[in-house]
Structure formats: structure tokens, C-alpha cells
Amino acid sequence: MLYEFPMDSQLSKLLEFLRFPSISTDSAYADDVKHCAQWLTRQLQGIGLEAQLHSTPGHPIVTAKNEHKAGRRTVLIYGHYDVQPVDPLSLWTHPPFEPHIENDTIFARGATDNKGQIMAHILGVQEALTRGALPVNLIFLIEGEEECGSTHLEEFLVTHREELRCDIVAVSDTGMVGRGIPTLTYGLRGIAALELKVTGPTTDLHSGIYGGAVANPVTMLTRLLATLHDDSGHVTVEGFYDDVKPIEDWERKAWASLPLHDEELIRLTGAPRLFGEAGYTSFERTWARPTAEINGIGGGYQGLGTKTVLPSEAFAKLTFRLVPDQRSHAVIEKVKTHLQKHVSPAVRLEITGGHNGEPYLTNPHSGFGKAAQLALQKTFGRDVALIREGGSIPIVQNFKNTLGAETLLLGLALPDCRAHAPNENFPIENFRAGIRLNQVLLEELGHVG
Amino acid sequence: MLYEFPMDSQLSKLLEFLRFPSISTDSAYADDVKHCAQWLTRQLQGIGLEAQLHSTPGHPIVTAKNEHKAGRRTVLIYGHYDVQPVDPLSLWTHPPFEPHIENDTIFARGATDNKGQIMAHILGVQEALTRGALPVNLIFLIEGEEECGSTHLEEFLVTHREELRCDIVAVSDTGMVGRGIPTLTYGLRGIAALELKVTGPTTDLHSGIYGGAVANPVTMLTRLLATLHDDSGHVTVEGFYDDVKPIEDWERKAWASLPLHDEELIRLTGAPRLFGEAGYTSFERTWARPTAEINGIGGGYQGLGTKTVLPSEAFAKLTFRLVPDQRSHAVIEKVKTHLQKHVSPAVRLEITGGHNGEPYLTNPHSGFGKAAQLALQKTFGRDVALIREGGSIPIVQNFKNTLGAETLLLGLALPDCRAHAPNENFPIENFRAGIRLNQVLLEELGHVG
Numbered sequence: 076m077l078y079e080f081p082m083d084s085q086l087s088k089l090l091e092f093l094r095f096p097s098i099s100t101d102s103a104y105a106d107d108v109k110h111c112a113q114w115l116t117r118q119l120q121g122i123g124l125e126a127q128l129h130s131t132p133g134h135p136i137v138t139a140k141n142e143h144k145a146g147r148r149t150v151l152i153y154g155h156y157d158v159q160p161v162d163p164l165s166l167w168t169h170p171p172f173e174p175h176i177e178n179d180t181i182f183a184r185g186a187t188d189n190k191g192q193i194m195a196h197i198l199g200v201q202e203a204l205t206r207g208a209l210p211v212n213l214i215f216l217i218e219g220e221e222e223c224g225s226t227h228l229e230e231f232l233v234t235h236r237e238e239l240r241c242d243i244v245a246v247s248d249t250g251m252v253g254r255g256i257p258t259l260t261y262g263l264r265g266i267a268a269l270e271l272k273v274t275g276p277t278t279d280l281h282s283g284i285y286g287g288a289v290a291n292p293v294t295m296l297t298r299l300l301a302t303l304h305d306d307s308g309h310v311t312v313e314g315f316y317d318d319v320k321p322i323e324d325w326e327r328k329a330w331a332s333l334p335l336h337d338e339e340l341i342r343l344t345g346a347p348r349l350f351g352e353a354g355y356t357s358f359e360r361t362w363a364r365p366t367a368e369i370n371g372i373g374g375g376y377q378g379l380g381t382k383t384v385l386p387s388e389a390f391a392k393l394t395f396r397l398v399p400d401q402r403s404h405a406v407i408e409k410v411k412t413h414l415q416k417h418v419s420p421a422v423r424l425e426i427t428g429g430h431n432g433e434p435y436l437t438n439p440h441s442g443f444g445k446a447a448q449l450a451l452q453k454t455f456g457r458d459v460a461l462i463r464e465g466g467s468i469p470i471v472q473n474f475k476n477t478l479g480a481e482t483l484l485l486g487l488a489l490p491d492c493r494a495h496a497p498n499e500n501f502p503i504e505n506f507r508a509g510i511r512l513n514q515v516l517l518e519e520l521g522h523v524g
Numbered sequence: 525m526l527y528e529f530p531m532d533s534q535l536s537k538l539l540e541f542l543r544f545p546s547i548s549t550d551s552a553y554a555d556d557v558k559h560c561a562q563w564l565t566r567q568l569q570g571i572g573l574e575a576q577l578h579s580t581p582g583h584p585i586v587t588a589k590n591e592h593k594a595g596r597r598t599v600l601i602y603g604h605y606d607v608q609p610v611d612p613l614s615l616w617t618h619p620p621f622e623p624h625i626e627n628d629t630i631f632a633r634g635a636t637d638n639k640g641q642i643m644a645h646i647l648g649v650q651e652a653l654t655r656g657a658l659p660v661n662l663i664f665l666i667e668g669e670e671e672c673g674s675t676h677l678e679e680f681l682v683t684h685r686e687e688l689r690c691d692i693v694a695v696s697d698t699g700m701v702g703r704g705i706p707t708l709t710y711g712l713r714g715i716a717a718l719e720l721k722v723t724g725p726t727t728d729l730h731s732g733i734y735g736g737a738v739a740n741p742v743t744m745l746t747r748l749l750a751t752l753h754d755d756s757g758h759v760t761v762e763g764f765y766d767d768v769k770p771i772e773d774w775e776r777k778a779w780a781s782l783p784l785h786d787e788e789l790i791r792l793t794g795a796p797r798l799f800g801e802a803g804y805t806s807f808e809r810t811w812a813r814p815t816a817e818i819n820g821i822g823g824g825y826q827g828l829g830t831k832t833v834l835p836s837e838a839f840a841k842l843t844f845r846l847v848p849d850q851r852s853h854a855v856i857e858k859v860k861t862h863l864q865k866h867v868s869p870a871v872r873l874e875i876t877g878g879h880n881g882e883p884y885l886t887n888p889h890s891g892f893g894k895a896a897q898l899a900l901q902k903t904f905g906r907d908v909a910l911i912r913e914g915g916s917i918p919i920v921q922n923f924k925n926t927l928g929a930e931t932l933l934l935g936l937a938l939p940d941c942r943a944h945a946p947n948e949n950f951p952i953e954n955f956r957a958g959i960r961l962n963q964v965l966l967e968e969l970g971h972v973g
Contacts (some may be wrong), residue, residue, distance in 0.1 A: 159855060214762060264611045268830045277794030278615055281944040282817045283915030286845055287809035288789060290799035293818040293840075294753065300613035301750035304743065330597070339725060342735060345726030350739035350870030360736035369742040372831050376841060380549045380672055381717045381878045383916075384819050384944060387794075391742075394832055396735055421799035429830045466732030495730065517872060523875050 079467035088302050089194045089506060090119070092156075093174045093183040099157035099224040100135050108134045108219050110321050111156050119215060120469040122201040126215075131227040134219030138238075141204075150478065150520050151214040151241040151472070154193030154248065156222035158185035159495045166497035173504060179503045186501035190458040192247035192487050195506055199513025210521030214241060221248075225429070232477040243340050243443045243520060244474045247484025247509065252460045253334050254502075257451035260484035261439040262362065262463030263471060265397035268429025271296070271414065273388045273408035275422045278373070279384040288422030293374040297425075302417045303367045310367045312413040316405065320399045320436070322363045330358040335490065343490060362463035368397045373463075394429070398466065403431035403520050432469030437481045446519035447483045454512040486511065535647045537567070538643045542607070542623045542632040544702060548583055548606035549672040557583045557668050560605050568664060571650040574662075580676035583668030592661040593686040597777050599969050600929065601649075601962075602692040602919065603697065604670035604943065605644030607634035608944045611925040615946035629949045635668035637943035640950035641696035641958060648962025659970030662689060667919075669824075670697075673879025674919050692892045692969060696958060698935025700750060701784050701909045702817075703951075706900035709933035710888040711811065712920060716856050717878025720745065720863065722837045724871045724907040728824070728833040735834050739870035742823040748873075751866045756802040759816045761862040762918045766854065769848045769885075777911055779807040796803040812912035815845045816859075819854045843878070845914060852880035875931050881918020886930045896932040902968075903961040933973030934961065 090335050095111035098104040112128055112135040119126035119139035126139035135159060143149065161171040170177035171184035181191065196215075203209055216239065218228050232239060251258040274286070275292040305311050337349055337357055351360035360366075374389025376382035395406055411426055418424040438444055439461045451459045464484070469484045487505045488494060544560035545552040561577055561584040568575035568588035573590035583606060592598065610620040610633050618624035620633035630640065645664075652658055665688065667677050681688060700707040724741040725734070754760050786798055786806055800809040809815075825831035825839025844855055860875055867873045887893060888910045897908045913933070920931045936954045937943060 102910075148757040251963055254610050259878060266732070266832070275793075275795050277605065278947075279612075280793060281915060282815075282819060282843060283715070283810075283845060283913070284939075284943070285789075285793060285810065286817045286914060287813055287815040288798050288800045288806040289795045290818055291794050294749070297746040297818065297821070298753070300743070300746040302973045303749070310784045340734075343733060344724075344729055344738050346724050346738045346870070347872055348870050349737050350868065357737040361734065365735055366731075368731045368740055368832075369746065369824065370731060370823035370827050370831060371835065372746070372764045372838065373733075373822050376548070376609075377816065377820050377822045378609065380945075381719075381841060381843065382713070382819055383817075385817060386820065389821065394731060396732060407927070419799065421795065421797050429592070436898065439704050464733070465735060466730065468685075511925045 085198050085510065086503070088198065088318050089191060090174045091192045092194055093185055094172055095412070096172045097157050097185070097219065098160050099220050101160060111138055112219055115217060117158050118197065122197065123204050125214070129231065131231065132219060132247050133227045136219065136228065136326060137215070137217045139215040141209050141213045142366050148520055149212040149214065149241040150215055150517065151239060151244045151478070152196050153194065153216045153244055153246045155189045155218050157195065157219040158190070159188070159222050163497065168498055171443070179291070180203035180500045181496055181503060181506070182500045184499055186499050187488045187492040189221065190497065190502035192509060194374040195509025196247060196513050197509045202510060203514045203517060209517055212515050213517070214239060221302055228470060228520060229303045229473050232473055236436065236477060239478055241478055241480050244478070244480050244481055244482040245485060245516065246392055246468070246471070247462050247485050247487055248468060249484045250488040250490065251486060252462060254489060255455060255457065256334065256460050257455040257457055257461055258460045258486065259439055259444070259447055259451060260464050260486060261437050261444065262399065263435040263466050264469045265401065265432050267397060267431040268406065269393045269410060270390065270427045270429060271393065272388060273299070273418070273422050274389045276385065277402040279387050282383045282385040290419055291385050292422050293386050293389040295392060295419045295422045296374065297374055299414060300369060300391060301416050302413070308351050309353070310365065311380055313365070315365065315411050318400045318402065318405070319365060321358055326363070327359070330356065333358065333460055333462070338427055341513050356477040361465035363398055365398050368394050368396065370394055394466070397434045399434045400512040401434060403433055407431070409451065432467050433472045437472045442523040443520060444484060446523050447485060447516065450512060450516040450519045451485065453515050454508055459494060485516070525729050529713070529802050534947050534959065535648050535952065537647065538640060541639045541643055542634055542748040543621055545621045546606045546634070546668065547609050548669050550609060555627045557606060561586055561668055564666060567646065572653050573664070578680065579858065580680065585595070585668065585677065585680055586664070586666045590658050590662045596661050597692070597970055597972060598661040598663065598690040599966065600665055600688060600693045600927070601694045602665045602693055603645065604638045604667050605642065606640070606668040606671050608637070608671050612946065617941060617947055625956055628952045630952060631901070631947055631949045633948055635948050635950035636937045636941035637948065638670065638697050638892070640955055644936065644955055644958025645696060645962050648959045651959060652963045652966060658966055660966050661840070662966070663688060677919055678922050680873060682923055685926060688927055690927055692930050693918065693929050693931040694934060694965065695920065696934050696936055697830050697917055698915070698933045699937040699939065700935065701782050701911060701954045703938060704904060704906065705783070705909055706904040706906055707909045707935065708888055708896055708900060709911055709913045710893070711846070711848065712884040712933070713914050713916050714850065714852055714881050714883035714918065715916040716852040716880040717845060718842045718856065719839065719876045719878060720842065721837060721874040722871050723837040725836050727873045728836050731832045731834040738834060739868055740834050741836050741871050742838040744868045744871045745823065745840060748863060748867050749818060749840060750954060751862070757800050758773050758802070759814065761816070761858050764814065767849045767851065767854070768814060771808055775812070776808070778818040779818050780936065782807065782909060782911070809904050811912035812847055814847050814850060817845065819843055845916065847882045848883045848885045850883060852882055856880065881916050884917070884920045884931070890930065891968065892930065892932060893971045896934060896965065898936065899961060899965040899968045902964050903957060934965070
């Protein structure tokens with residue numbers, strides 16, 4: 076393979092990591108996931124850490140630590156070595172597990188999410204170790220099930236609570252607001268999922284014979300779903316916004332000054348225009364306001380042409396993105412009450428629950444928050460953007476509950492890194508910055524009083 | 525295959541007919557439709573008629589006639605050999621194209637709609653021919669596209685106008701109001717079909733990253749569809765009811781005395797309760813009032829579990845049942861105007877047309893109407909119920925326009941024959957009655973002055 080620029084050992088190491096097809100959700104790749112975990116364990120041992128591979132009923136968890144000394148801060152760096160599936164494969168310009176470098180950017184599944192970012196942490200630690208002992212007690216916790224629900228991590232946190240106890244967690248699995256702009260994420264949305272099934276007649280009916288005298292479950296489902304919002308995008312479930320923490324003035328100001336604009340969002344998504352809750356900007360809508368989203372709907376005839384049925388049932392899959400201080404169970408109860416109140420009595424409604432996770436908010440101006448800002452500022456030589464993100468990383472809430480530690484989110488992904496999509500990529504510049512950042516970060520965290 | 529009672533050649537013939545999976549709307553079955561048409565042509569030739577298979581750009585049309593003589597009435601018997609799709613297949617107790625007999629009832633796709641009924645006509649003619657010449661000039665016209673819009677029949681009527689010219693048309697593709705109750709249908713609803721596609725972002729988006737700032741096409745589709753009705757079941761499209769002919773007093777009275785009641789409709793459909801336009805009975809709602817029905821909807825993730833996407837598109841299939849004196853093109857225009865007015869500008873809406881057909885109303889007290897009532901009364905030995913039906917047989921309007929002939933609708937389906945649905949069935953008793961009826965009918969029509 077020819078590269079446009081000189082390879083070095085750090086880049087080679089990342090490319091080696093990217094060649095494992097460690098797709099966790101598909102059991103056909105279970106051996107690849109395991110080999111990847113074994114390789115990773117050897118790398119961590121190779122840089123001088125005490126590393127261990129822990130089997131679970133699912134994919135292995137890898138941990139590593141330096142020699143811990145009393146009187147120092149303990150920092151846990153969390154990441155994952157598993158990756159998303161690659162379909163649709165046909166949309167990849169190059170094979171997803173044969174890393175390709177073009178325009179100083181690495182293209183491969185996992186390049187940004189999360190192999191590139193966790194490898195930057197590991198190599199940063201290696202650099203620091205070549206110059207002497209680390210300034211902190213360090214723990215690496217790298218799982219292999221992040222892309223399929225972190226099924227066994229929560230239990231692992233509980234059973235290994237003592238070994239994993241720490242003062243602060245650092246995670247690089249979020250994004251930067253733009254190229255070269257250091258970004259600290261201090262909030263994440265939570266999630267609550269529901270599935271609705273509306274049933275009417277026992278079987279599909281002839282819409283000519285019965286249409287007009289029997290309620291249509293698809294019609295009744297659409298009428299029910301249409302009660303979730305008003306015309307200006309507000310969610311109309313009673314009490315939905317009760318626990319929503321208002322956006323602080325400093326947040327509004329900070330976000331208004333960010334260089335990612337609505338025109339860019341339109342270009343990235345291809346939507347004809349942006350739309351959301353009246354009275355809020357796009358950042359406010361996606362980072363600090365809850366949503367009610369229909370992820371899927373189905374009912375009746377879906378084939379080609381016309382089939383004149385009055386369908387017997389219809390379903391919808393809903394998720395609600397939650398923000399501080401909403402709680403998933405309380406929101407689910409309010410939504411259920413709303414749906415049961417608004418559904419037509421001419422059909423039956425079944426509601427089943429799905430997964431959920433709580434929103435997260437930490438103080439970016441705490442001691443650790445300031446240390447992270449300083450490390451980012453020194454690494455990139457620019458002012459740090461303080462943002463929240465719209466996605467959910469439920470494990471962050473577990474770190475708080477089980478280990479008692481807050482989490483610093485120092486992501487290095489760019490808006491067009493295409494995580495979870497074909498042609499996932501990671502700029503080499505961000506990989507190098509991550510290696511530098513990690514060294515400065517451990518220094519700064521070591522100084523927090 | 526074991527049957528509970530002795531098979532005879534008439535029943536065997538019907539079962540043979542039912543084994544063809546002649547699904548016209550799905551091109552995967554084009555060969556089966558053709559083989560069915562070829563088989564049917566041979567049957568008509570076999571009973572002594574001059575039969576012909578006519579190719580069309582779609583599925584073939586089969587015609588047959590006896591020797592026509594001057595001074596006699598010409599009767600055209602119309603039917604169709606194509607059938608509806610069978611999904612959801614899992615709800616069929618027996619495979620839809622392997623006819624199963626249980627409780628003196630034939631279960632198969634097409635058993636009632638329309639193979640059982642058209643075969644009764646053919647076998648009735650065969651019976652009559654074994655006793656001598658027919659009392660009328662007879663024409664059979666049996667198409668293979670009734671379930672997908674009769675696309676090529678209208679042109680066929682025009683190009684074969686002279687050979688098809690007739691005094692009256694007889695069609696058995698409607699129902700009886702109850703077991704053993706002879707029924708003459710003098711009105712049908714029309715139909716107008718539309719398909720909607722709502723698109724937003726170029727691909728499915730991460731609902732965490734973009735949810736709240738980009739309109740969700742599924743949400744916008746449900747909100748759009750919810751504007752079609754008010755809470756009391758009226759269609760809210762402007763001008764929708766403008767041309768609706770009021771129900772006559774004698775019709776209200778006749779229908780109120782019919783033995784099929786709402787409790788029976790609830791039992792037949794399994795719906796938790798009946799629901800429809802306020803101010804009308806179930807018969808009035810299904811026979812003489814127009815509807816807006818969603819036949820199918822889809823969008824986003826439909827698999828198991830949760831996928832947190834903001835879908836890029838969603839679709840819905842709509843049909844409108846029309847009543848005299850509505851006209852399909854005028855209704856379609858009104859609906860399009862309504863949809864374009866109410867769709868959110870944050871998504872794109874594409875509307876494509878489907879098949880349509882005009883409603884039909886004839887006078888049940890005309891000479892031919894009285895002859896049909898007499899034939900029904902003689903066959904069943906009971907007073908005849910005069911009704912309209914909610915389904916659509918658009919071609920009936922074409923018979924009037926192109927051939928200048930009214931149509932007698934002498935259906936033999938029972939309310940629980942499950943046309944278009946899983947476990948479609950036809951009682952053997954009705955099949956036998958149809959064979960008898962056809963002989964008496966040709967006699968009576970031959971006498972009309």
C-alpha cells in the first residue's frame with residue numbers, strides 16, 4: 076500500500092488496530108472481536124502498563140493501569156474497541172477494514188468511533204511514559220460492546236468497583252464543533268423508548284365493504300401521533316417540560332458564537348430547511364431541549380400499487396431524547412397517560428417499553444473541567460468551545476452512580492467524520508492532536524487540588 | 525386431499541380454477557395470470573361457446589359467446605379471474621392457493637372474489653346448454669386486471685364496442701345481506717387512489733445528533749394525514765361532500781329493515797366498536813357516504829427493538845371511496861390541494877395518482893331490474909333485498925358509457941366471506957345457488973320486452 080506521506084510507528088499502530096473487523100453486534104465476528112481485544116491487551120502491556128483481558132458472557136473488557144501511588148489523582152480513560160456494522164458496503168469507496176489514507180485523512184470503519192480516539196489516548200500515555208512516570212494514577216477501561224448496548228459493562232463496574240474507583244473519567248467519543256476547534260462536551264441527552272401498537276379489526280378488511288363503519292387503525296395511529304406536537308414543534312404531552320433545566324445565559328451566548336451554522340446543517344443533512352421547537356436555535360434544540368421522535372412506523376399494505384384494505388393494525392416506534400433534569404421513567408409515564416387519553420376508543424392501544432438512559436450534565440467550570448479546558452487550549456492553541464451534545468452515552472451516568480466520578484468528554488470527531496456510516500474517517504491531524512492532548516491532560520488533571 | 529363430502533365435476537372445476545395464483549398487481553405472478561386465462565378459455569370452449577383469449581399490454585382478457593340470433597336480448601356477463609395479493613400469509617389457516625373445504629365452505633384466495641361467482645355463471649350456462657339452446661344472445665367478458673384497476677378493459681370496450689354491444693350486463697361480484705337472502709345491488713361506491721411520499725434528509729440521520737433541528741418525515745406525514753378527518757369522522761377536505769347525492773327516504777327505510785345489524789358487524793370484524801361519520805347508520809356510512817382511508821403506511825425502522833434514526837422518508841397509500849354524484853378527478857384535485865396546503869414546508873411532498881373509478885347508481889325498478897328481482901326471488905324463494913354496496917366496480921360505469929347498458933349486480937358473497945383478506949371463503953351452498961340463479965336469470969332476461 077502506498078501512502079502520500081511518511082508512515083511512522085504511531086500511525087502504523089492505528090492502522091493495525093483498524094484492520095480488525097471487530098463488529099460487536101454480529102456474532103459472526105465474535106472471533107475478530109476477541110482477537111482485537113487480545114491485540115489491544117498486548118499493546119497496553121507493551122507500553123509498560125499492567126493490562127488484563129476480562130472475559131464476559133459477551134465480548135471481553137480490557138483494563139490497564141500504571142503503578143498507583145497514594146496522594147495522586149486517579150484518572151479513568153474509557154473507550155471501546157468494537158465498531159458498527161459496515162452495511163451498506165456498496166457505499167464504501169474503499170474496503171472498510173483496509174485502512175486507506177487520502178487527503179491526510181484515514182478512512183476505515185472505527186477510524187473515528189472509537190479506535191482512532193482511544194489509540195490517541197494510549198499513544199499519548201506511551202509518549203508520557205518515555206519521559207518518566209505519569210503524574211496520575213491511570214486506569215484504562217476499554218470495552219467491546221459499546222455499539223451493541225454495553226450489555227455487560229454496568230455489572231463489570233459494580234463487581235470491579237474498588238479497582239476502578241477514580242476521581243475523574245475521560246472519554247473521547249464525542250465531537251469537535253469544527254476543524255481545529257478544541258471542544259469540551261459537558262452535557263448529553265438521555266433517551267426513553269416506547270413502541271405503540273394500535274389494533275382494530277381481527278384481520279385486514281375490504282375497505283369498500285367496511286370503510287366508513289369501522290375505525291382504521293392506521294388513521295387512528297396517525298391521529299394519535301399527531302397529538303404529540305403542536306404546529307410550532309413543542310411537545311404537547313402534559314408536564315413534558317416540567318423538569319427541563321432552562322438553558323443558562325452563558326450557554327446561549329457561548330453557543331451563539333460557534334462557527335457551525337444552520338447553512339452547514341442543511342448541507343450536511345440534505346433537508347429542505349431546518350425545523351424545530353419555536354424560540355430556540357439549532358444548537359439549543361439538539362443539545363438542551365427534549366424531543367419526541369418517531370423512528371419507525373408501519374401498517375397495512377406496503378408493496379407496489381394499491382391494495383384496498385382497512386388494515387387490522389399499525390405500529391410506531393418512538394424515542395424521546397431527554398435533557399437535565401428529566402428522568403426517563405417519569406417521562407415515559409407522562410407519555411403513556413397522554414397516549415391513553417388521546418387514543419380513539421374505537422381501536423385498542425398497546426404500549427411496550429424499550430431501553431432508556433438518563434441525561435447527563437456536569438460543570439465545565441469545576442476543577443477538573445478547568446483542567447480539561449486548559450489542556451485543550453494548550454493543545455490546539457485556541458479558545459475552547461463548551462458544548463453539550465444531542466446523543467446519549469448512558470454509561471457516563473453509570474460512572475457517576477457506581478464510581479462516583481464525573482466525566483470529561485473530550486471528543487475529536489469532526490461533523491463529517493461519518494461515524495456509523497459508510498466512509499467513516501478521521502483526520503491524521505486530529506489523531507496527532509489527540510496524542511498531544513492526552514499528555515497535557517494528564518499533567519493538568521494531576522494538578523487539580 | 526380429503527374432503528368431507530362427495531366431490532362432483534362442478535366443484536372440481538372451481539377448485540382447479542382456484543389453484544392458479546393469479547395475483548394481477550404483482551408482476552412476479554404474470555405467468556400464473558396468463559396460465560389461468562388460457563385455462564379459462566379452454567373451459568369456455570369446452571362447454572360449447574366460441575371463446576377467445578385477447579392479449580393486452582397487461583393481463584389477457586377472455587371473451588366467449590353462443591351463436592347470436594336476431595330479435596333476442598343480448599346479455600353480457602362480466603367477471604374477473606385475477607385475485608388480490610395474499611399477505612399477511614401467516615394469518616391464513618391453509619395455503620391460499622391450495623383450496624381447503626371445511627364446514628361446506630371453500631377456503632382459498634379468490635373463492636368468493638371472483639372465481640367462485642364467475643364459475644357459477646359459467647356452470648349455469650353449461651347446465652342450460654345441456655337442456656338446449658340459450659334463450660338469449662350471451663357474451664362472457666372475463667378480465668384479469670380487476671384487482672389492479674382494470675387498466676386495459678376500458679380501451680378493450682372501445683375497440684370491441686360492436687362485438688360487445690348488449691342490452692344488459694350481469695355481474696356477480698357483490699354480496700348478499702345475509703345467508704339465504706337474495707340481494708340485488710343497484711349502487712356502488714367509486715374509488716380514487718393516491719400515494720404520498722414525504723422526504724426530508726438525504727439519508728436516515730442519528731436522532732440524537734440532529735433530532736430537534738431537522739423535521740422528521742414520519743412525524744410530518746402523520747400530522748398531514750391527521751388533517752383528513754375531524755373527530756366525528758367527517759372528511760375535512762374542502763368541498764369533499766359538494767356533489768354527494770342525499771340518501772332517499774325509501775332507501776333509509778329499506779336499509780333500516782335489513783337483518784344485518786351493528787352487533788353482527790362487530791362480530792364479523794372483531795373491532796372493539798363501530799366508528800364512522802356522525803349522523804349516519806352503518807349501511808348509510810358504507811353504501812352512500814364517501815370515505816378517506818389509509819390503506820398502508822411505512823417509514824423508518826420496522827425491525828425488532830430500537831433504532832434511533834430520524835428517517836429520511838415515509839409514505840402512505842390512500843384511497844377515497846366515492847358516492848354518486850362525486851367524480852374521481854374532481855375529488856383527487858380537492859385532496860391534492862388540501863395536502864399541499866397542510867404539509868409542513870420543512871419536508872418535501874410527492875403525490876402520485878393511482879387507479880380510480882366512478883360511483884354507480886341504477887334503477888332497481890326498471891324492466892331488467894324487475895326481471896333480476898324475479899330470478900332472485902325464484903332461486904331463493906324469498907323477498908329480495910335492494911341495497912347499495914360500499915365496494916367499487918369501476919367498469920360498471922364504463923359499460924354504461926361505452927356499451928350503453930345498465931348493470932345488474934347479483935352478488936353471492938356473504939358478509940363473512942373475507943374477500944381481500946386472509947381465509948377468503950365461499951359457501952358451497954352459494955356456489956350451487958349461483959349455478960341455479962344463472963339459468964333462471966337468462967330465462968327472465970329473455971322475456972323483458
